[in-house]
Amino acid sequence: MAQQRNDIRILNIVGARPNFMKIAPIHRLMQASDRFRATLVHTGQHYDEKMSQVFFHDLKLPQPDIYLGCGSGSHAQQTGAIMMALERIILELQPQLVLVVGDVNSTLAAALVASKLHVRIAHVEAGLRSFDRSMPEEINRLVTDSLADFLFVTEESGRRNLLSEGIHPDKIFFVGNVMIDSLKSHLAQAQQSTILDQLQLNHHPFALLTLHRPSNVDDQHTFDRILLALEQIASRVPIIFPIHPRARKMLTQFRFDHRIERAKNIRLIEPLGYLDFLQLMKNASFVLTDSGGIQEETTVLGIPCLTLRRNTERPVTVELGTNVLMGMDTDRIVAESFKILDGHSRPGQIPPLWDGQAAQRIVAILEQRL
Ligand code: UD1
Numbered sequence: 432m433a434q435q436r437n438d439i440r441i442l443n444i445v446g447a448r449p450n451f452m453k454i455a456p457i458h459r460l461m462q463a464s465d466r467f468r469a470t471l472v473h474t475g476q477h478y479d480e481k482m483s484q485v486f487f488h489d490l491k492l493p494q495p496d497i498y499l500g501c502g503s504g505s506h507a508q509q510t511g512a513i514m515m516a517l518e519r520i521i522l523e524l525q526p527q528l529v530l531v532v533g534d535v536n537s538t539l540a541a542a543l544v545a546s547k548l549h550v551r552i553a554h555v556e557a558g559l560r561s562f563d564r565s566m567p568e569e570i571n572r573l574v575t576d577s578l579a580d581f582l583f584v585t586e587e588s589g590r591r592n593l594l595s596e597g598i599h600p601d602k603i604f605f606v607g608n609v610m611i612d613s614l615k616s617h618l619a620q621a622q623q624s625t626i627l628d629q630l631q632l633n634h635h636p637f638a639l640l641t642l643h644r645p646s647n648v649d650d651q652h653t654f655d656r657i658l659l660a661l662e663q664i665a666s667r668v669p670i671i672f673p674i675h676p677r678a679r680k681m682l683t684q685f686r687f688d689h690r691i692e693r694a695k696n697i698r699l700i701e702p703l704g705y706l707d708f709l710q711l712m713k714n715a716s717f718v719l720t721d722s723g724g725i726q727e728e729t730t731v732l733g734i735p736c737l738t739l740r741r742n743t744e745r746p747v748t749v750e751l752g753t754n755v756l757m758g759m760d761t762d763r764i765v766a767e768s769f770k771i772l773d774g775h776s777r778p779g780q781i782p783p784l785w786d787g788q789a790a791q792r793i794v795a796i797l798e799q800r801l
Contacts, residue, residue: 437468439801440526445495446476446513446537449724451486452613452705453532453555456790458492466798472520474513474537475500479676481702489705490613506536506567513540521548527801531575532556532609534568534723534744542575551801555609555793557582558589559723559744565646568723572744581800583793585610585727586747586782606792607784610724611731614709615787621709630671630698632714638668638768639715640697643675647721647739651685653759657739658690660764661719665696667772668716673703717771719764726754731785735776737767753779 441461445454454471461469473495477483487494499516501509513536521529521544529545531538532555545552557576561569576582576593584590585608593603627633640661647653661670672691674682682688691697703711712718712728717735720726726745729736730752741758748754753776757764770776 436465439467439528439797440524441467441469441528441530441797442521442524442526442541443469443471444474444517444529444531444537444541445471446474446501447533447535448477448482448486448702449610449722450532450535450537451483451490451492452724453609454530455490455492456609456612456616457530457532457555457793460790460794462493464794464798467794470496470524470526472497472517472541473499474517474540475502476509476513476535476537478502479702481704482676485704490617510536510540510543513537514544517541517544518548521545521550526550528553528581528797530555531579534559534571534575536567536571538575539571542578546578551580552578553581553583553793553797554579555583556585556589558584558591558593558603559586560588560592561742561744563742567645569744581797583789583796585785585789586745588746604792604796605784606796607786607789608727608782609789609793610727611785612787612790613705614728614731617706617709618713621706621713624707624710626703626707626710627714630700630711632669632671632711636668636716636772637714638664638670638717638719639711640670640672640719641675641722641725642672642678642720642739644721644740645677647759648675648678648681654681654685654687656759656761657764658687660761660768661697662690662694663761663765664719664768665694667769669696669698670719671698671700671711671715673700673708673711675702717768717776719768726752727785729753730779731781733779735771737764737771739764747782748779751780751782753777 461467501512530553
């Protein structure tokens with residue numbers, strides 16, 4: 432019998448900033464295919480214009496079909512609110528598959544709800560492990576992977592971790608990295624961004640900083656050690672710091688604002704959209720970050736990345752890419768930054784299958800298996 436058109440009903444779930452660039456290439460392909468009826472659901476975990484809406488615009492993502500408006504709260508409140516809202520949607524729409532990306536609370540909440548309603552789950556970016564259970568994301572990754580039916584991994588370590596946790600090999604698919612699909616397809620457009628002019632950085636060296644992990648910004652002592660390093664680095668090069676709402680809140684709470692003001696070369700700016708941030712990253716002398724995705728993006732762009740963490744769930748960026756783990760050691764952060772400024776940085780390689788085709792592989796596998 433011939434296949435019906437639009438016969439596979441899928442919910443594509445997004446919630447927080449790092450989800451949008453991962454879902455965009457997948458959702459676009461599903462919309463273009465006559466096999467899928469894909470519904471885009473936004474949990475509302477991130478809701479500020481600069482944390483959410485700007486990404487829909489930059490990535491040309493259609494507005495979400497369903498917006499749950501769950502917002503912020505403690506982990507239990509946020510996860511619970513998303514679960515309750517999503518349960519109603521799944522019961523109403525009866526999808527065959529719920530597709531989740533990354534490791535945020537929205538990912539976990541959607542996987543829990545789908546599994547209890549016996550709906551199959553695809554997890555994009557499965558298998559990554561920091562082996563640090565004090566990170567909320569590590570809990571989200573472990574639980575989501577244990578429930579998922581299709582586990583799409585970005586790097587070889589992901590497959591190894593899943594196999595060692597007893598996941599059946601038939602469920603694991605090494606497909607590459609959808610975040611890199613988005614990066615590759617938006618580089619030319621990012622070139623049109625005027626952000627370098629706006630910040631008067633054209634042809635000037637600068638460092639780019641992002642910071643938002645609770646372990647870094649919610650802990651006064653750790654935040655202080657990072658700031659001490661930044662103050663020294665800023666004596667040689669301006670540091671551009673698009674600040675995450677969580678970091679801004681803690682900066683004020685710890686009364687660190689005046690230190691930023693005094694160190695004139697640390698330039699706090701509002702969170703940026705996707706294209707402006709890509710353009711800054713591509714032109715930075717180096718990047719300081721505690722983000723997950725930025726470790727991957729800098730590796731592909733060949734920009735040195737100093738990760739302000741003790742561990743990474745993305746080891747390929749250290750083994751092959753441009754990433755170096757710094758821990759919270761002030762002197763080490765300063766020394767590595769100065770080494771880069773003196774022209775001693777490690778050229779990286781692009782990890783296998785980070786070629787811009789990951790979403791195509793995912794959609795082809797789902798089309799075949801569902
Ligand atoms: C979340 C993810 C993290 C991801 C990060 C990217 C979890 C557990 N964490 O962390 O993995 O790297 O997003 O940004 O899911 N807030 C706003 N406006 C917003 C959203 C949040 O002001 O649009 C503030 C609120 O005060 C909120 C706080 O930021 O309480 C934290 O937001 P939340 O979504 O809980 O976690 P993130 O730190 O953003």
